[in-house]
Amino acid sequence: MAVANEWEQGDVVKITANGTSIELPVLIQPGQAKGSVSIAVGYGRELAGKVGSKVGANAYPLATVRGNSLQYNGIATLEKTDAKSPIAQTQTHHTVMDRKPVVQEATLAEYIKNPKEVTEYDKIATPDGLEKPNKVSLWQDYEYKNHHWGMVIDLNSCIGCGACVIGCQVENNIAVVGKQEVINRREMHWLRIDRYYSSDTTKEDFAEKGKLDTYAAMEDPSENPSVIFEPMLCQHCNHAPCETVCPVLATTHSSEGLNQMTYNRCVGTRYCANNCPYKVRRFNWFSYYTNEKFEAVNGHMFTDLGRMVLNPDVTVRARGVMEKCSFCVQRIQLAKLEAKKERRRPVDGEVVTACAQSCPTQAIIFGDLRDPNSRVSQVTRREDGERGFHVLDAINVQPNITYLTKIRNVEPNKELTV
Amino acid sequence: MQHVSPVREPLVTGGKTYHDITQDVCRQVEAKPNIRWMAALSVALFFLGIFFYSVYRTLWYGIGEWGLNKTVGWAWDITNFVWWVGIGHAGTLISAVLLLFRQKWRSSINRAAEAMTIFAVICAAMFPVLHMGRPWLAYWVFPFQNTFGSLWVNFNSPLLWDVFAISTYFSVSLVFWYIGLIPDFATIRDRAKGPIAKRAYALLSFGWKGSAKAWSRYETVSLILAGVATPLVLSVHTIVSMDFATSVVPGWHTTIFPPYFVAGAIFSGFAMVLTLMLITRVVFKLEDYITIEHIALMNKIMMITGSIVGVAYITEFFIAWYSQVEFEQYAFINRATGPYWWAYASMMTCNVITPQLVWFRRIRYSIPATFILSIIVNIGMWFERFVIIVTSLHRDYLPSSWVMFSPTWVDIGIYVGTLGLFFTLFLLFAKFFPVVNMAEVKTILKYGVDNGPTYTGHHGHAHQVAPAHQPVAPAIPASAPVNYNKHD
Known part of the structure; x- marks a missing residue:
């Protein structure tokens, strides 16, 4: 129309x-x-x-x-x-450009036939043949003695409702930046829902159409596309590219597998954000709690009464520092302290991140990967080699978040017709 | 009359004498500022004002005043930084590498080229500080004893290497430049009439007496500093390139970057030297010192480094194809055909095609053509950095985060503002400092000239007595160089 x-x-x-x-x-x-x-x-x-x-x-x-x-x-x-009237959108590129390492899906028929083949795994060539990317590394691995926090996100269950985004925003005192700043592409969400429409063109058209035309055609969604949602947040990489590039060590790795951001050490070079392959780091371009430009949209941070809605366990970030998902570290610490008071280890399910808590379909599971009986460990083990994959596995940043391939209940190779 | 060698072209033309050199160079310093200089300085100061206003906006409100966003975290800031650092490289190459290779033609341009280096590095250094979210904490990037606990810097970070590279580069360049200036300051001091000028230049010349011992030490120090500075020509831009090469961003993660950046730096540096020299030689009437041969030689260096850069551009594409890495391939396809194709096309035209015109002798020796060429190369090299930084970032791994970048007026203001800063500094230098290294030029006066020049302007052998009708032959100043011309 x-x-x-x-x-x-x-x-x-x-x-x-x-x-x-x-x-x-x-x-x-x-x-x-x-x-x-x-x-x-x-x-x-x-x-x-x-x-x-x-x-x-x-x-x-x-x-x-x-x-x-x-x-x-x-x-x-x-x-x-x-x-x-310009429309403020957080995502303006609508297709995944046929990038399998980013998001994966398969059909139910394929899954029933062989669940081991629904996910494409990146392999790299080594003297011993093709191997998983994490078999070869320049870096030493971290040793996690106590906890190793991890997450599983089931793309099958995600309905793209955005409750996790709002849950995260409320929990972590994330600034509301208003329409103009979203148009400027500066929304502060630590967690976002990436939404990809299917395209009629795939890499299989390279031979026929040539690469240039294929890539150009891939940018257009289908007339009647299928949609896939992918919640995207800090992957808490074990070999994090952000950690190596910060000149002042403002972002470091914790002994529990968290990639942590030290706000008061950050000088704001934004090198970490540039080097983040997932683009989940958010920069405080302005002072969102004092700059009068934001009073209309972020007013609750400006008044004493308004500030009562802020989470007292989470810092309000200053201008010029980087921020990102912390795996709700304040909740982790609280649960650990409660357990310590009772002289026990935290039990599975005691630490729940805000996103996992708000998810109506329980697509997000959070827990301790060191505990073999935790749900997150069980799912990771069960799905390894089947639906479990790491986004951009080949660059070997070794995320602590495992995604599960979306399985669609459609007839294979048959488009939905209107 | 002078006898000019039929084999070697003289490095200084116009039959100059030692005294002429002193006169020609000191004239600018001693005379009242002329109207053209005043006009140029006013324009430069106007742009400097824009710089200060844009910086004020950035510091007061935040980096949000710029056009950056969640995906493109660096754009004009680091583009300008790399551009300015690159420009500086020609000065160091001329003063250090060409000294070690005994390229005597460098003597008449090294002073201004080194000044350009220093001012370019000052402009460059603005950006790493200004681009920080909290520039008032910029000193945290230095490894200093602190009371923050055992908090130290991250030696893994290329940005930290940058801090060392740039600060070393600036200090060495400054010392090298200043050591070279001392004998010339002494010349000006000896000629100075006003009490302020006398005091000022006496202070600047560190009490230079011009003894044989002092000259010997001067030469030794120059040689040592040239030796120290030479590796810097290669290392500084290598380290700058590692900001990109060590990252995981497709289009940045490229092992070819160090040599490619060094070649690019020398390329853009010579373009800037040419731009400045072509103006300076006319404004200050220094055509006999900065000759058409100088221009042709610099054109050749520009053409060679431009060709290296061209090969590097093509190699990147080859490697993207050869690697069979999807993201890498897309980054380069997007660079050439994506939404920023025009930036890529500008870069290719300005940096690869135009320098090839220098193969034509007529263009190499043409002043207007060289001037236009040098400006085009400077534009092209700015686009090169823009292409590398912005077109790689704006579409990287996850298509959900793909964005476009557009600068705000503050971005533009800071950039043109640094041009104002640069030209303000350069014009002040050109007025109050000797723009040509008098002492060194005097040593090359005999190059290719038989039956050489004299101190007094009288042609003939030095032991001849001055004719009677000249009232008093000017005394040989303390700062006059001992003739070390080892060729003779």
Whole structure:
């Protein structure tokens, strides 16, 4: 529809129905039924405080009330206005460019046939033949004597709802930066949901179309794409590329496998963020709790009353320092201390990160990899060689997070038809 | 008249005498500033003002004033840093490497080239500090005794190596440059009329007497410093390149970077030397010292290093293909054909194609063509660093984080501001310091010239008595060099 009308992303369109009209910007989505537009209701509130008022437009007046029900079946007309309204998105590249090491999926039929073949593993050549990347390393391995915290994320269970993102934000006092800063690509989320649409083009088209055209075509999602969600957060690499490059040792490895960020040592060179293959490090571009530019969106950090919602166990980060997922280290420490008081080891399930806690489908499991009976250990062991994989395994950063390949219940090689 | 060797081209043209050299160089220092200099300085100061304002915005509000984002953590800042450091390299090459190789033509350009090095390194050093989120803690990158516990720096980090590389480079260059200036300061001191000038240059010349012993030590120190500085020509940009080469970012993680960066640095450095020299020789009427031969020779160096850089660009593509690493291949395909293709195209045109024009003798010897060429190369080398840094970062491993980068006016302000800083320093240098190394140029005056020049301007043998109609032959100043010309 956008193509037919020559609409571009962010063009403001006027929708008239039921005698009233509203103006909204266009957000082009693959998979939108042809000849249709969707409008989310719930916006355009009048009395929702500093953050909520007058955001978007209220679509309810377009509907009619008949009896006790809302009827959405009036005749609506759309016309383009000259206005533009940029849309703030955290992700603007929509396909995975057929990068198997990033995210993996397979079909149920394939899984039933042979679960050992649903995941493609990166192998590197050694004198002894093809080996797992972690068999060859320049670095010495860390020895974890007490705990080794790890996580498993099941892509099969993830529904992309974003509860983990908000759980993380609340737990860790993550600044809200507002629309303009999201447009500037500076959202502060420590945990994000990467969403990839499928593309009609794959690497198998290289021979036919050539690499340049194939790569260009891969950028476009299919008309009716399948979608995969991948929660992405600090992988707490055992051979972390961020740790080696910091000139002042502000990011280091803990004796329990955490990649930890020392805010008050950070001078803010951002080298760690550049060298992070997962791009999960977030920089405090401004002082989000004193700069008046952010008072409207991050107001709770500006007043004494507002600050009551902050988590007292987590520092509010200063301007110019790097931050990232800590595996909720404050919760780990608390659980360890509670256990110590009772003269016992923490039991599995006692430490739960905010994301794991908020996940409605229990796609995220957190625990101690040193404890062979913990759920995270059991799942990692069971899925090793089947669905378990590390994102970007070949660069051998040895993450502490294992992802489980998504298995789709579709007929193999058959596209969903509309 | 002088007899000019039929075999060797003279290094100084125009039949200059020793006295002429002193006159020609000291004239700028002693005369009142001319209007062109004042105008140039005003423009430079204006840009310096832009620099200070942009820096104020950055320091007061934060790095958010720049165009950087979650994926592109370095852009104009480090591009400018590498660009400026690279520019400095030509000065060190001219003053140190060419001294060791006994390339005597270097004498008339080494002073200004070294000054350029120092000012370029000052401009470069602005960026590692300014790009920090908390620049007031910049001193933490030094390994110093502290009360933070046993907190030390990270010797694994290439940024720390940078700190050592740049600070060593700056100190050695500064000392080398200053040692060279001492005899010339003494010359100016001896000629100075005003009390302030006398005091100032006396202080600057460290009480130079010009004794044989002092000259001998001067030469020894120059040689030692040249020996110390020579490895720096190679090491500094090698270490800068390791910021990228040791990372895991596709397009950065490349073992070819050290030699490629060194060649690029010398390439851009000579381009900047040419830009500056072509202006300086005209403004200060130094055409006889910075001759067309100098320009042609520097053009040749530019062409060679430009070709090395060109080969390096192509090698990167070959290795990306040969490695069969998906991410590496995409990084290079994206570089040439992705959203920043125009930056890549500018880099290729400016750095690979244009220097090849120097093969034509007419272009090599043409001043306007050389000037344009040198500017184009400087632009191209800026784009090279932009391409390496931004196009590698903006699309790396996870497509979800792919972004575009666009600079804000503060980014641009700081960059053009450092140009203002550079030219302010250079213009002040050109006015108050001798832009040509008088002492050393005097030693090459006889190069290719038979029946050589005299101190007094009288042609003939030195033992001849000055004619009677000259009132008093100017006394041989204390700072006059002993003729060490070992060729004769």
